[in-house]
Amino acid sequence: MTSPTAAPLCAGRVVAVTGAGRGLGRAHALAFAAEGARVVVNDLGVGPDGSGPATGPAKRVVEEIRAAGGEAVAHHGDIATTEGAGSLVATALDVFGRFDTLVNNAGFLRDRMLVNLDEDDWDAVTRVHLKGHFLPLKHAAAHWRAEAKAGRTPEARVVNTSSGAGLLGSVGQGNYAAAKAGIVGLTLVAAAEMGRYGIQVNAIAPAARTRMTEDTFAATMAAPGEEGAFDAMAPENVSPLVVWLGSAASTGVTGRVFEAEAGRITVMEGWRPGPGVDKGARWTPAEAGAAATGLLAAAEPPHPVYGAR
Numbered sequence: 001m002t003s004p005t006a007a008p009l010c011a012g013r014v015v016a017v018t019g020a021g022r023g024l025g026r027a028h029a030l031a032f033a034a035e036g037a038r039v040v041v042n043d044l045g046v047g048p049d050g051s052g053p054a055t056g057p058a059k060r061v062v063e064e065i066r067a068a069g070g071e072a073v074a075h076h077g078d079i080a081t082t083e084g085a086g087s088l089v090a091t092a093l094d095v096f097g098r099f100d101t102l103v104n105n106a107g108f109l110r111d112r113m114l115v116n117l118d119e120d121d122w123d124a125v126t127r128v129h130l131k132g133h134f135l136p137l138k139h140a141a142a143h144w145r146a147e148a149k150a151g152r153t154p155e156a157r158v159v160n161t162s163s164g165a166g167l168l169g170s171v172g173q174g175n176y177a178a179a180k181a182g183i184v185g186l187t188l189v190a191a192a193e194m195g196r197y198g199i200q201v202n203a204i205a206p207a208a209r210t211r212m213t214e215d216t217f218a219a220t221m222a223a224p225g226e227e228g229a230f231d232a233m234a235p236e237n238v239s240p241l242v243v244w245l246g247s248a249a250s251t252g253v254t255g256r257v258f259e260a261e262a263g264r265i266t267v268m269e270g271w272r273p274g275p276g277v278d279k280g281a282r283w284t285p286a287e288a289g290a291a292a293t294g295l296l297a298a299a300e301p302p303h304p305v306y307g308a309r
């Protein structure tokens with residue numbers, strides 16, 4: 001199951017994709033397999049709000065990969081638990097004998113305005129996205145660090161999944177935006193800590209038509225009318241960048257965030273110092289206000305928050 005026109009980008013690599021039973025994760029898993037990778041297809045098989053686990057989605061994607069001539073195994077663990085994250089890495093090593101790339105992708109939504117957001121909805125969404133990135137990353141990195149210390153420095157890759165909501169904010173998604181912003185911070189720290197062990201860590205902020213976005217983007221995400229037309233919002237359009245970031249070919253790229261949507265790839269340039277002033281002593285509040293007002297007049301205006309009026 002290799003690309004007909006070029007040498008497979010991921011030949012010999014073993015890749016785990018979390019939440020790969022549907023949507024973007026499924027597209028990533030199939031795309032990695034098409035580039036020669038052996039794939040661990042993780043999915044807890046939950047509903048759009050995280051309820052009711054099932055084994056069907058991961059199994060079906062494994063069958064699709066095998067039917068196309070690729071190699072894959074299903075993993076049904078909850079990646080926001082130590083057991084699920086640890087067994088994900090163990091499955092790659094036990095079944096395929098190596099582990100090269102982790103794609104953190106699993107998650108779900110519970111959207112509410114902040115005043116209506118229950119503590120449970122906050123906990124569930126920050127848990128699945130933020131802890132669900134941290135734990136697989138930690139277990140994968142422990143394996144790769146041991147490899148590096150044994151003199152086998154890997155070409156290891158981690159691709160995390162943030163969101164425009166985490167980069168710019170999104171009305172009605174306070175829990176999700178906080179978790180996705182946290183994933184950017186986690187990505188920067190992991191890239192800085194892990195480079196010495198041969199581990200590169202990047203993040204994407206995707207946009208595609210999946211069950212997660214069919215309500216949000218209904219008007220702009222219609223399926224293509226004509227056969228053969230470019231289906232701009234197909235999840236498969238996001239996967240090529242993820243496959244490249246997850247391959248050995250992306251050497252030297254780490255700690256970066258990319259938006260990926262339709263045919264467009266954008267490097268996101270994050271927080272950096274804008275206009276500043278140093279008094280060299282403590283300000284009074286009134287002085288600080290006057291200084292801040294002057295600096296704001298000279299600063300770039302912020303991008304609007306998604307959904308803000």
Ligand SMILES: NC(=O)c1ccc[n+]([C@@H]2O[C@H](COP(=O)([O-])OP(=O)(O)OC[C@H]3O[C@@H](n4cnc5c(N)ncnc54)[C@H](O)[C@@H]3O)[C@@H](O)[C@H]2O)c1
Pocket residue numbers: 018019020021022023024025042043044045046047048050057077078079080105106107108128132161162163164205206207208209210211212213
């Ligand atoms: N679709 C978009 O436009 C978009 C935009 C920005 C970010 N994202 C992010 O992309 C990722 C994939 O989203 P999608 O749109 O494909 O959603 P999706 O609902 O189609 O797929 C997510 C999958 O994750 C699985 N999952 C949920 N909790 C899990 C857990 N604890 N352990 C293992 N698997 C679990 C679900 O069963 C589901 O199959 C998410 O992190 C999402 O926040 C998507």
